[in-house]
Amino acid sequence: MRKIPTGGFLSPSKRTNSMGVQAEDTRICVIMVGLPARGKSLIAQKIVRYLGWLSITAKTFNVGQYRRSATPNPSAEFFDTSNPEGERLRRAAAEAAVGDMCKWFREGRGLVAILDATNSTKSRRRWILERCQAESIATLFVESKCDDEDLIMQNILEVKTTSPDYKGQDPEEAARDFRERIRNYEKVYETIDEDERDLTYCKLINVGHQVVINQIRDYLQSRVVYYLMNLHIRPRSIWLSRHGESQYNLVGKLGGDADLSSRGEAYAKTLPSLVQKSAGDRQLTVWTSTLKRTIQTARFLPFEKLEWKALDELDSGVCDGLTYAEVEEKYPEDFAQRDEDKYNYRYLGGESYRDVVIRLEPIIMELERSENILIVTHQAILRCIYAYFMNVPQERSPWMEVPLHTLIKLTPKAYTTVEERLKADIPAVSTFREKGSRARGNTIGDGAKPLSPTAQEDAKGLGLGLAADGKPVMGDAKPPPES
Numbered sequence: 001m002r003k004i005p006t007g008g009f010l011s012p013s014k015r016t017n018s019m020g021v022q023a024e025d026t027r028i029c030v031i032m033v034g035l036p037a038r039g040k041s042l043i044a045q046k047i048v049r050y051l052g053w054l055s056i057t058a059k060t061f062n063v064g065q066y067r068r069s070a071t072p073n074p075s076a077e078f079f080d081t082s083n084p085e086g087e088r089l090r091r092a093a094a095e096a097a098v099g100d101m102c103k104w105f106r107e108g109r110g111l112v113a114i115l116d117a118t119n120s121t122k123s124r125r126r127w128i129l130e131r132c133q134a135e136s137i138a139t140l141f142v143e144s145k146c147d148d149e150d151l152i153m154q155n156i157l158e159v160k161t162t163s164p165d166y167k168g169q170d171p172e173e174a175a176r177d178f179r180e181r182i183r184n185y186e187k188v189y190e191t192i193d194e195d196e197r198d199l200t201y202c203k204l205i206n207v208g209h210q211v212v213i214n215q216i217r218d219y220l221q222s223r224v225v226y227y228l229m230n231l232h233i234r235p236r237s238i239w240l241s242r243h244g245e246s247q248y249n250l251v252g253k254l255g256g257d258a259d260l261s262s263r264g265e266a267y268a269k270t271l272p273s274l275v276q277k278s279a280g281d282r283q284l285t286v287w288t289s290t291l292k293r294t295i296q297t298a299r300f301l302p303f304e305k306l307e308w309k310a311l312d313e314l315d316s317g318v319c320d321g322l323t324y325a326e327v328e329e330k331y332p333e334d335f336a337q338r339d340e341d342k343y344n345y346r347y348l349g350g351e352s353y354r355d356v357v358i359r360l361e362p363i364i365m366e367l368e369r370s371e372n373i374l375i376v377t378h379q380a381i382l383r384c385i386y387a388y389f390m391n392v393p394q395e396r397s398p399w400m401e402v403p404l405h406t407l408i409k410l411t412p413k414a415y416t417t418v419e420e421r422l423k424a425d426i427p428a429v430s431t432f433r434e435k436g437s438r439a440r441g442n443t444i445g446d447g448a449k450p451l452s453p454t455a456q457e458d459a460k461g462l463g464l465g466l467a468a469d470g471k472p473v474m475g476d477a478k479p480p481p482e483s
């Protein structure tokens with residue numbers, strides 16, 4: 001089994017964003033360039049989501065939306081460059097979008113704006129460059145070129161026929177009109193070339209096949225370009241699972257490197273068939289952390305396995321090995337502070353969710369490059385990865401409930417990520433503690449059934465109290481209240 005170490009990333013602090021201080025003083029306008037149906041909006045939306053996940057506020061300014069408020073249902077002729085009225089209205093929409101974007105920067109609302117439009121002529125690009133220079137905003141032109149007819153068709157059908165421009169129209173008619181619109185743009189389209197070598201740009205040819213970069217100057221630009229270099233748009237899914245129930249989960253202890261409980265073992269044995277149900281005969285690659293509970297959970301899966309240090313559970317520092325109740329008793333202020341701002345709270349000698357996101361960045365990058373990956377990891381880590389794909393806000397992500405013994409399948413689509421959950425029929429405790437709730441032990445997650453005889457043995461072996469009815473009394477002196 002190969003071991004992959006974590007990358008040496010900047011050490012985070014609560015006051016800087018996740019990319020380090022340099023990013024704080026740079027404002028960048030990313031200008032999309034390309035014919036319609038080349039995945040520009042998808043790329044723009046991915047950049048915004050990626051940067052947001054890294055605490056860099058970014059926003060898309062979509063010129064189409066500005067144009068639509070003046071001209072909601074234009075025909076293909078509207079986009080004919082020999083039509084002066086169409087030209088005037090399209091220019092007005094671009095001016096309104098750029099104007100709002102500059103105002104957004106001036107008000108200090110964020111660091112990265114994405115100007116999503118075709119920006120298909122040199123004169124249009126020059127005009128945007130000058131507007132940005134006048135406001136001291138750095139620019140990064142991102143051109144998406146695509147000559148793969150299948151990909152273009154797929155994009156036309158999947159995205160454009162559901163566009164507000166074609167609302168209520170016959171999809172065949174909408175696709176025909178849209179192809180006509182593309183032909184009109186093709187008449188005037190100028191790719192970024194030698195004459196524009198003073199521009200900072202990144203040209204993506206058939207996303208994921210070839211990348212040309214020019215004049216990348218600063219840190220934030222290079223981070224965005226690096227992200228773009230790792231993208232591909234082939235259809236794929238990602239599977240996520242927590243490890244099976246561990247001995248520590250049974251007693252409500254945090255962290256550690258415990259073995260699986262007998263129910264966790266049962267989940268490990270069931271996982272191959274659960275995965276087969278969800279992924280069919282696809283050959284997956286399994287990524288685990290370096291901790292025993294994930295390695296044990298993955299061990300029956302008939303696939304290549306990689307261990308990542310970056311996938312290890314959030315380090316709970318001095319609280320490692322304690323229960324929530326013990327943390328509350330020993331460190332009452334810390335316990336309250338964590339509830340107050342769980343994303344930023346850093347355990348004494350340990351980590352915060354913000355820290356975890358930074359060490360997960362190489363994982364996200366690798367995930368973007370890959371296909372068919374199954375990740376077996378931990379509660380906090382899974383929350384962070386899930387938040388990236390599902391665009392969950394920072395303040396909410398640490399509070400998401402991620403049950404044990406459940407396989408999650410995520411399928412990124414053009415504008416959303418589709419989620420499916422498959423639950424194994426094996427009970428497990430719930431390690432979820434709601435914000436503001438008093439610390440108590442983990443509760444049984446299967447409708448409060450008594451523990452099976454083997455689980456009762458596990459529990460006794462760990463010195464865990466059992467109520468008369470066989471339900472565990474975990475991590476606390478008092479039994480959990482009946483619900």
Ligand SMILES: O=P(O)(O)OC[C@H]1O[C@@](CO)(OP(=O)(O)O)[C@@H](O)[C@@H]1O
Nearest residue numbers: 249253254255313316378379380431
């Ligand atoms: O951030 P919170 O909600 O405390 O969740 C993280 C905790 O989840 C746990 C279980 O309580 O994960 P895991 O099951 O992977 O061991 C702890 O080890 C870890 O400290």
